[in-house]
Amino acid sequence: SQKIEQNSEALNIQEGKTATLTCNYTNYSPAYLQWYRQDPGRGPVFLLLIRENEKEKRKERLKVTFDTTLKQSLFHITASQPADSATYLCAFLTDSWGKLQFGAGTQVVVTP
Amino acid sequence: GAGVSQSPSNKVTEKGKDVELRCDPISGHTALYWYRQSLGQGLEFLIYFQGNSAPDKSGLPSDRFSAERTGGSVSTLTIQRTQQEDSAVYLCASSSDSHSPLHFGNGTRLTVT
Numbered sequence: 001s002q003k004i005e006q007n008s009e010a011l012n013i014q015e016g017k018t019a020t021l022t023c024n025y026t027n028y029s030p031a032y033l034q035w036y037r038q039d040p041g042r043g044p045v046f047l048l049l050i051r052e053n054e055k056e057k058r059k060e061r062l063k064v065t066f067d068t069t070l071k072q073s074l075f076h077i078t079a080s081q082p083a084d085s086a087t088y089l090c091a092f093l094t095d096s097w098g099k100l101q102f103g104a105g106t107q108v109v110v111t112p
Numbered sequence: 113g114a115g116v117s118q119s120p121s122n123k124v125t126e127k128g129k130d131v132e133l134r135c136d137p138i139s140g141h142t143a144l145y146w147y148r149q150s151l152g153q154g155l156e157f158l159i160y161f162q163g164n165s166a167p168d169k170s171g172l173p174s175d176r177f178s179a180e181r182t183g184g185s186v187s188t189l190t191i192q193r194t195q196q197e198d199s200a201v202y203l204c205a206s207s208s209d210s211h212s213p214l215h216f217g218n219g220t221r222l223t224v225t
Contacts, residue, residue, distance in 0.1 A: 034213060043116070043203050043216030044155070089154070098143055098210025099168055104154035 002028040002094050006103035013080055013110055021075040021106045023090035030092035033066055033073045038087045038105065047088075048075075080110045114138070116217035118204050124223045125194055133189045133220045137206030144181055145205045145214060146189050155203065161187065162210050194224045 003026045013019045023033065032051045036044035050057040050066045050073065057064045063076040077084050087105040094101045117136040125131050137144050146158040157171035161181045172178070176194075181187040191198055201221050205214035 032211075036214075041218070043205070043218050044214075045216070046213035049213060091155075093211070095168075098162060098207075099157060099160050099170075100145070100214065101157060102147070102155040 002026070002092075002101060004090065004092060004101055004103040006088075006090060006106045008104060008106070010107040010109055013108065015081060015110055015112050017080055019077040019080050019084070019108050019110070021088055021090075021108070023073040023075065023103055025071050025092060028092070028094065029068065030094070032093060033064070034091045034100070035062075035064055035073075035075050036089045036091065036102075038089060044089055044102075077108070080108075082110045082112055084108060085110050116204055116206055116215050118202075118217035118220050120220055121218065122221045122223075124225060127196060127224055128193055130190065130192045131194055131222065133191075133202050133204075133222070135187045135189070135204030135206075135217060137185065137187070137204070138215055139185075141206035141208050141215070142184070143207045143210050143212075144187050145207075146179055146187070147203045147205065148200045149203060149219070150200045158189070158202075191222075194222075196224045198222060199224045 005024045034049045035047045038044040048064045050064045061078045065074045087107045089105040091100045091102040119134045142163045144161040147155040159179045160168040176192045179189045201219040203219045205216040207214050
């Protein structure tokens with residue numbers, strides 16, 4: 001069955017540095033990956049979508065890469081700020097009808 | 113504009129009771145999803161509705177769980193004879209079509225005592 005893995009350990013990073021999160025998947029070749037942000041007590045919020053034919057996608061201080069050979073997506077937060085502290089989830093489409101499977105998420109803590 | 117609305121935000125129930133959780137999706141969104149999130153865990157897919165097609169129920173953990181979507185809009189997730197392991201946050205999401213990003217509500221926190 002399809003499996004999606006994110007680093008379960010929290011990522012502690014100093015303000016101003018770049019945070020890099022990893023999402024690995026197996027037993028599937030998704031047409032695209034999505035990244036979401038989740039704050040405590042709230043539902044996830046969509047950030048970025050990257051398709052299999054795109055190597056990189058950017059949005060403000062966020063950058064996502066997608067390597068279909070490695071079966072991996074990297075999510076970067078540049079010039080990180082304490083307000084970036086949250087849990088970040090990756091998700092991919094597992095069938096043609098639109099079912100999204102999510103990773104468990106990686107918590108990011110940005111300290112001043 | 114209004115986002116996805118879920119009610120109640122919190123629900124405490126006794127083991128063995130039935131509960132109904134409600135989701136009001138964004139107007140015009142044809143796709144609607146239910147996920148479950150246990151403490152410190154990822155999102156577990158439960159069920160997916162797309163337009164008038166038959167729902168994808170492949171994630172429902174047992175026959176105690178059911179969901180319906182009336183008139184292509186509001187959805188209700190029903191859990192019968194609740195068990196303690198049903199305690200979790202139940203999240204609803206909608207999207208404009210099956211391949212667009214999801215818009216989530218803030219969930220219903222269910223506690224079964």
